[in-house]
Amino acid sequence: MLANLEMVKALLDGAERVVVLTGSGVSAESGIPTFREADGLWRQFRAEELARPDAFAEDPELVWEFYNWRRELVANSEPNDAHLALADLECVVPEFLLITQNVDGLHSLAGSRNLLEMHGSLWELQCTMCSWRNEDRTMLSGVPTCPACGALLRPGVVWFGEALPPGVLNQAIRAIAEADVFLSVGTSAMVQPAASFAQLAREQGAVTVEINLEPTPNSGLVDFALHGKAGTILPRLTGALCA
Template sequence: MVQASMEMVKALLDGSRNVVVLTGAGISAESGVPTFRGREGLWKNHRPEDLARADAFFQHPELVWEFYNWRRELLSECVPNPAHLALAEMERQIPNFLLITQNVDGLHAKAGSRKLMEMHGSLWQVKCTVCTHVHEDRSTLPELPECPVCGHLLRPGVVWFGEPLVPGVLKVAIDQISKADVFLSIGTSGLVQPAASFYQLAKDHGAVTVEINLEPTPNTGLMDFALHGKAGKILPELVVGM
């Protein structure tokens, strides 16, 4: 049955002109990126979700920057895996393609994806807490980096808990999903809003929905197809011969 599903999903992708892909932490876990769950759920006795907040940053900027510099150091050693590379190839083969990621690790861009929306920002971006300056910086940052434009404190260029998405991001995502022939959900539990509602939006507009995940999720039974296993194995098989 799994092999039959693989062949059907491959045939669907081969004939599609409009594809939207949503990725989550599971796709990057295969590159060694920590998911901060289970044994990895603490950093110096702090829960990451308690540090990934604007109030924590303004109360303890040195601590939060220490945490993010540690994450950046870990990520600097990670490379895109076959799943990232397969999605970059899929983009080249499908006329209208959008990759939406909940990840902030930058691995999709590193793999060559260009039609890419980083919903929650990027660890490699920094932005000013006062002016509008934003830039990419992969260097080792000081404890309290300063804006090169106005001299005020820089912060990580990510969307923290309680913060809205970058203006316009959600509108573009909804517009593209509404036009999709196929919607792929990869490496995500599908529980975090607003991304959690994307698969239903796709179904409501007639798209075929496909889940690719290591194990079943709460949305598995609602998908048209579910392929369970490593994305790094499944995705390259789907793009072969496209």
């Protein structure tokens, strides 16, 4: 893997346009459960059972109990070396976009600014009736209500069965189509549409790199597959570039 690391490092050093996709594996290194592994249960529920519009309609109190627990968990977590390395990389690449499937806000805390949160943010609240929405990092209790109209508020995240926010997918695709290097970091390549981004990048001429603990369905399709902790590999790729 050492030779591949050096090759990817050299490619990043000369890249003008870099796009990075991150998934739950990056957050896991900060102690945040992925909800897809053995630690994926909250009480007796799977996340997929609660992160749904129909679950919220049926029992908003239960869904908010789950999200308030997640907010508290994330509030006690800190960006790890992978988050910090990507924030550093942004400083030296002329055109850089970080696309994340994570909703915890740790990339922003690490200093990433050219950031596209595909699935929204745990820290954003939005009204279920009117257009009110706001970021709120305080610890909530119970079911919050809208200060504008009194209706229930919901987490500002994309639930199963919902479309991505308007324009998000188009913005991601445009950046990927123009990228010199595309990095897929800490994602299982199982959730669409993000699972197809590496293939799209390669079809458009980008060098594609996967960084993940284990092989994924994309491992045989990318130019370089680097397996291990993102918090170990990314600083080795970016350290000298950002010094």
